[in-house]
Amino acid sequence: MPEQKPETRPDPNAVPVAVVSRLSLYLRELQHLIADGKETTSSSQLGRQLGFTDAQVRKDLAHFGHFGHPGIGYRCDELIGAIRKILGTDRQWRVGLVGIGNLGRALLGYRGFEQQGFRIVAAFDNDPVKVGTLVDGVEVCSLEQLGETINQQQIELGMIAVPAPQAQQVADVLVAAGIGGIVNFAPVTLRVSGQVCQVGVDLARELEQVTFVVSNRIAGS
Amino acid sequence: MPEQKPETRPDPNAVPVAVVSRLSLYLRELQHLIADGKETTSSSQLGRQLGFTDAQVRKDLAHFGHFGHPGIGYRCDELIGAIRKILGTDRQWRVGLVGIGNLGRALLGYRGFEQQGFRIVAAFDNDPVKVGTLVDGVEVCSLEQLGETINQQQIELGMIAVPAPQAQQVADVLVAAGIGGIVNFAPVTLRVSGQVCQVGVDLARELEQVTFVVSNRIAGS
Numbered sequence A, B: 001m002p003e004q005k006p007e008t009r010p011d012p013n014a015v016p017v018a019v020v021s022r023l024s025l026y027l028r029e030l031q032h033l034i035a036d037g038k039e040t041t042s043s044s045q046l047g048r049q050l051g052f053t054d055a056q057v058r059k060d061l062a063h064f065g066h067f068g069h070p071g072i073g074y075r076c077d078e079l080i081g082a083i084r085k086i087l088g089t090d091r092q093w094r095v096g097l098v099g100i101g102n103l104g105r106a107l108l109g110y111r112g113f114e115q116q117g118f119r120i121v122a123a124f125d126n127d128p129v130k131v132g133t134l135v136d137g138v139e140v141c142s143l144e145q146l147g148e149t150i151n152q153q154q155i156e157l158g159m160i161a162v163p164a165p166q167a168q169q170v171a172d173v174l175v176a177a178g179i180g181g182i183v184n185f186a187p188v189t190l191r192v193s194g195q196v197c198q199v200g201v202d203l204a205r206e207l208e209q210v211t212f213v214v215s216n217r218i219a220g221s
Helices: A017-035 A043-050 A054-062 A076-087 A102-109 A111-116 A143-152 A164-176 A203-220 B017-035 B043-050 B054-062 B076-087 B102-109 B111-116 B143-152 B164-176 B203-220
Strands: A093-098 A118-125 A138-142 A157-160 A181-184 A197-200 B093-098 B118-125 B138-142 B157-160 B181-184 B197-200
Touching (some): A017 A043, A017 A054, A093 A143, A111 A118, A118 A143, A157 A164, A203 B017, A203 B093, A203 B157, A203 B197, B043 B054, B111 B118, B138 B143
Parallel strands (some): A093 A157
């Protein structure tokens, strides 16, 4: 039987961002199937649930290896393991969260992170009233301790949840402290040097996907 | 001079989701350019800032019409107007938010929504302590008032920010009340009938994009 795991690490620059983004969707759907008691699936079933064609699913996965079994399809747990390995979430990542307002508190309590392999191990805020308190079991440190704490606690990823005008400054401190990647929740585009992987979370983007469909449906009906 | 606006409404099913998603990115980048005092741009400049090729930018926009001017490129404000019209955000949308925990409060305070044309006009929670209070100027109603309020207040979109186990039930009530579209922030996949456009916001997805790049870089170096 052929080896089902990816044989070589993909070049992250050679794989379209959209493919990586769909891997996350496949992973969630597979986790959902497992929770429903399903052991195997097919590219057409996986695609149908998510609104993609089976060809799209096969093409996306073909970037990373061959994962199907003749006459069986995909084994859900095996494909989950393979995708997590590709995404790098087959281990836990240590995350530092900057900004403990409502959004920061929501992120600290968000169950979806731990489920997918992310653990917020440190939190930072510049409000002296918050510094030293515990939020969801995580101690809030001052922003001055950011660089030192990132090194001591071996934090690999930073999440930015400060107001937009402060986000760039926080990003600069994270980069200077040697962070590997940044996920920015502030509604502002950050300029970060090419050495650090930075992704912005734009909470209005999904709303725009919905209004695109709803308004064009109304106009077309 | 040719008319620069889209002449016909696109069929929302014929345009790939990824294209719509990139329209949001182009829109943000154009807004950023305007804020920086730039009046015109090109597909290569727009693409470079976002990590896409100029061919990708042109192909995406070509789904909806011709927006460039010979010798000038794109006029930023004109292209912003065209994209907002395509996305349906050239007007304000009335949004109802369900779940006033930390995430709900963060969403109520999130400046990015108003900037892009979304106004949360009603909030709902099943906690009697919260019902009747004002959060960011919006009165919290009980879940029992959901259907009635959606009709009275002409709410078109619902945002779900309740814990995962309650999300499906809330979606069912929103659908029954005749909502046009749903954006789900709970870390769970909803099953919604095809008549209602539903998009899930997966806060771990962007983290996975970052770990993909960071872990494959480490492995490749």
